[in-house]
Amino acid sequence: MFVSSWLRGVARLAMSATQKPRVVFVLGSPGAGKGTQCKNIMKEFGYVHLSAGDLLREERSKPGSEYGELIEQHIRNGTIVPVEITCSLIERAMHKSGGNKFLIDGFPRNKENLEGWTKNMADRVQLEGVLFLDCPEDVSTARCLGRGAKGSGRSDDNPESLKKRFETYVKDTMPIIEHYEKLDLVHRVDSKQSPKHVFQDIKDIFQQFQ
Template sequence: MYTLRFLATGARRFIRAMSAATMNRKPEVMFILGSPGAGKGTLCRYIVEHYGYVHLSAGDLLREERVKPGSQYGEFIETHIRNGTIVPVEITCSLIDRAMQTSENPHNRFLIDGFPRNQDNLDGWNKVMADKVLLKGVIFCECSEEVCTQRCLHRGASGSGRSDDNEQSLILRHQTYLKNTLPIIKMYEQQGLVYKVNSMNTPEEVFQDVVAFFPKLGW
């Protein structure tokens, strides 16, 4: 009986120690990048469903803040989204940081979708967040402009509620992606941090490509 109580006490101590270690370790982050409509959000949903990690969409966080009653940034964010331009990094980083701090996910691992989108985003992230997290890598969803555009238009026609799912905004968004985001992906690729997937495949096929390289990351 004494031995059983001793083992039970030791197990509880081990669990508490493991929980404390999880809470104290830095969040692990994977960036998910690609052009508008490349399937970043869909891929994140698959990873969350099978691995239990937290999906943080920079765009969704901004859209939620845009419609939040009393938000001082709401109208400002809406103007940038409608024009296909990029919201200042200070706002985006603060929303991402807040979402990670308030998360109760036991894995402490996050998929950050659609960020960083330009050099200013990257500089702001490195200044504010780089020392707070462990960046594991970048999943690059490769997809043609034509396929991406059709996906976004279909999403808009299906009632996405997104003011930027229209042809005019999509032209601006793709130009912004080519000019600002693609160089960031290439920079990470030179550092050996990019994992490419062909996101013109079915969501299931794209997810299986990710499953193949996740063990290399310790995920």
Template sequence: MVPEVVFVLGAPGSGKGTQCSLISKEYDFVHLSAGDLLREERQRPGSEYGEMIEEKIRNGEIVPVEVTCSLIHKAMQNSGKTRFLIDGFPRNKDNLDGWNRVMFDKTKLLFVLFFECSRDICTERCLGRGAAGSGRSDDNLESLQKRFNTYLNDTLPIINHYDEQNLVRRISAEVAPEKVFEDVKIAFNNIGLKRIAN
């Protein structure tokens, strides 16, 4: 069976991770965060990519797509499952082209879940997360400004690209997580995905 994929995109701090964990429980999707996979690879002793990943993350830049796609593909195979949320990817045209080159034939894209949230709210959330000890080297104002610029310049055109194919489901992420999740469920139920019986 061809793995089914939902891309999850939104600004830093728009609540992608929180919603992905709720979706995973409700619909039996495996949550793969491109950022987490890169951070794990960076920590892995003897990783050939570790240093380069650290530098890119710290500067708010995007890691080369071949590296990200190979980590995502490996994680999919290792999971033994067939439904995946890919969180924080594709972030730019290079990511998109790379995915289409490497993964397009190996997966089926169901839709793109896009969390819309104002810059002020996102910044406040990320700084709060950093202050609470998230352990993320990019939860600071300087990195956030770079990440936001990357998001506006590089990620929004990807949303527009998928919008033209009628694949984007826009969700307002400025309300409480439970309320956001109500809207998320509508997007999943609309394509006939069954919830897991508790």
């Protein structure tokens, strides 16, 4: 009896040790509220929040970073950083966190991101779904400009960069959302609502993942 119980315990530990990290992608336009809602999800459901944009900005600001200048150029132009750099930063942050449930915010943002993730990471994680915060351009722009006026510290919170960022989002990111919709993995939320109402909708979704 004791031996069989011990063996079952060992089996459970082995299964836990080999369990793939659980991932939810969080996508939406600039200003859709991804950062705000990820903080809410972290607090309520215990996920680790990894923002692709924040990781890139952090790498850009590191003294002597070999990628810093390239990242800055892409951010200012509203274009997308090469996938090899982004995947590397995400994987490093996942390992460093020690967690097993991750919100990956702002990724994958284009076909290259998707292909790079599929090649390098897809078989090493369990993709639970894609949270899509759907927000119209006028609301997104107003939020970002308001954020910039309050001193967000982001070099791309200005009208010219925002226009380019939204164009990039429509051209490159919406096809990724459509790809995952065909796989029945997208959970769409109307994010022009108040943050409180948006999170109530999100809670209903995340309770399905538990």
